[in-house]
Amino acid sequence: TDYRKNWVKPERVATDRHQTKILPNKMQKAALKQIEALVASGEKRGLVVSATGTGKTYLGAFAVKKYQPRRFLYIVHREQIAKKSLESFYRVIGGPRSDYGLLTGNRHNLQAKYLFATVQTISQPEMLANFNSDEFDYILIDEAHRAAAPSYQRLLHYFKPNFWLGMTATPERMDEQNVYQIFDYNLAYEIRLRDALEEKMLAPFHYVGVQDYEADGVAIDETTDLRYLASTSRVDYVLKELDYYGYCGTKAKGLVFCSRQEEARELARLFSQKGHP
Template sequence: MQPRDYQVELIKRTYQSWKSGNRRVLVQLPTGAGKTIVFSHVARDCLSRGKGVLVLAHRLELITQAKEKLESISGIPCGVIKAGFPVEEEFPVQVASVQSLVRRKRYPEAGLVIIDEAHHAVSKTYTSILENYSDALILGVTATPCRTDGQGFKYLFDDLIIGPSCSELIEHGYLSKFKIFASAAKISTKGIRKTAGDFNLGQLEEAASSITGDVVPTWRKYAEGKRTIIFCVGVEHSKTVVQEFIKNGITAEHLDGKSLDDDRGDAIARFRSGETTVLSNCSLFTEGFDLPGIEAIQVLRPTCSLILHLQMLGRSLRPSPGKEHALIIDHTDNWILHGLPDEVREWSLEPISLKGKRFVHRCPKCDHGFRVLPHEQKVHRHVLDNTGNPKPLYQATCPNCQHIFEWEMGEGLEIGESKVIEKKVGDLVEVDLTITPEHKQIIDELIDTAIAKGFKIKWAYHRLIEQHPEKLVRFTYGDLRYLATRLRTDFDSCEKAVKVAESFKEKLLEPTGEITPEFKETVDDLHNLAQERKYQLTWIFYRIDEMILEEFDFEPTLADWLYLGKILGYPTNWAYRHHSNRMRVQRLR
């Protein structure tokens, strides 16, 4: 199996990083882009130099997938370290379940340790294994090098190598195009507590039941007959959804993390063959489920986690013969909160400090906010409290500065709001991802003008609002994403521009009044003086502001502010906004 051009480039950059002295390298590549193929070729090179290879994974699907790819590419049989598999320690490649390896404590010799889905590697099970390989090269691979618990990877890896973006892979046909349908009746997360950085599953499962009756009709409308993976909140939720499909004559099955290995294998085989059309799961197929034939996914699992969101959507993006595009049916706000899979994202080894969330601890040295890891929730020592009774203390290490400090159970706890669950049924609407040629031309012309004249990019943003408000309010989601990319800003700012444009359209209908002669004469005199003395033009505005308070016996009209804005080179919307603020102040007086 020959690697693709971008995979070859990633392998090359990995070796360059090792050569420059970075022993522990993390490689990012979007879901479905072939991370297993990348590390299998690196493993083959290592084997050719007589070094052993150890692959770490945390799920059966990841283990079997890695074993198959490694054997196919290297031509060498691989041993598996996991309950239920024969012990074959003589093989130079071992694919290990991290749980089994930690329990057995029989660590195979390896010059290369590969960590699949390496965003999990901050946990104690992984780090305790890596302590036994202080001289080995480390290669971590993941689609999402980020953490929602404030942990980060800066002390776990020395270098981060970022692969091609999802949009680039879609453009070149390595990943599938997609359509997304967003529900008007979403699973409400209002009032649901957060536990360990995500919604409390018990409350969330109850909330998700509010749209169960809408799942099958929606699927029939947009994805009937297509092999579909459904992501549910909990086991009972998933089983209930499956029963709804079966009642409607659709072959469907449920799987979860506690399903027996043989049952999981048989169900997946039936899904691959087409015997089963719908496969519903709970916390199982977000990682390591490699099946290009998936044509649609249905998301019934709200999440605060960008990692989980991208892993769910990524299941549908592998291309296959006859698959024009993947269908994403989202009954949540996930796509609004976290964006679509092809959006540009910044990845880093640095931890992101958490603010104002449940169970967040603050480092007393650097003030970094994070949630402690499971092994840090074990009692470190006891001290006597004010009443003379023993009190447990716990110990945590700050992921940002490595400061070690003690903490007490209950710190960082916030009380969640009570939840309200409403039954909802509603239509889904396709999210329009097309880029309108006319709107693209307007955006390009404004930004090219800003660059040519040496203006800040934000100049184009304001000109778009004031010159094309009627068109801006008709921008598609695709137009706004393109605008955000060209402006190098976030999508929320572009959505805000639409609201500003709607307001600005109404303001354009307002009468501007006449320019006050005294105001115009004063502005002209100040302008001449500013040019003569080489003052910045903002000086004119501050002088006018003073004169309104001390000298003018009139309130400037909207036409006056429009004239001043033109002299200062400010966007037209500035005059409307400033005039509106002045009127508000006058009314308060």
């Protein structure tokens, strides 16, 4: 309420987006050198491990700008990420807006020089038929820890670019799929969370792991019956842990990840009932 009363509409300042030049930070500069060295040595694949929040997308854009590909393909698993990444690349590389396009369930800009695609769309055989195997000379797989999935493997076997760049924050997998192997064990660069915090690239934080909630001696997961997923006792357990560990600010704020809409609605009702609307 106070915020609404005191809020003043900011003045709009007309600026040319190209006047604000985005430059790589210290760690990105080091990563770019390593990627360039890998490409120059004739390697066909490389992996960058970059902690969340350290500018992974911009690093990819800087690398592609330096390479100057004839055609570039960016692959990711969600349309929203593809759209955001397109904007980031445009800010770094520039050029005609028509050079940038999407290949998703809703958009088929097949001729774009810089093509941003969802894996679900481009991996379909009828869609792949639109492209030659050497159509793109540089391909970037974002969230590369997913590259062991059949849809990504289809693309990795079909396309023959000069270079594949994989980027991920989480290369260590629990499903025994070796992400490093997929990228020929070429670890181009690593920006881990501890390094990013020491470089003051990220705000420091505290992380607490709360023991799994159990109902009748059985741990709860997304396959559990709804009456256990969204139960009063489970909400009480979460709030008890919250009181124990504490939180910053005047009240607790956070996210609850739910397995389905029914769970979200029921948990919202129960949390509201317990004084957390």
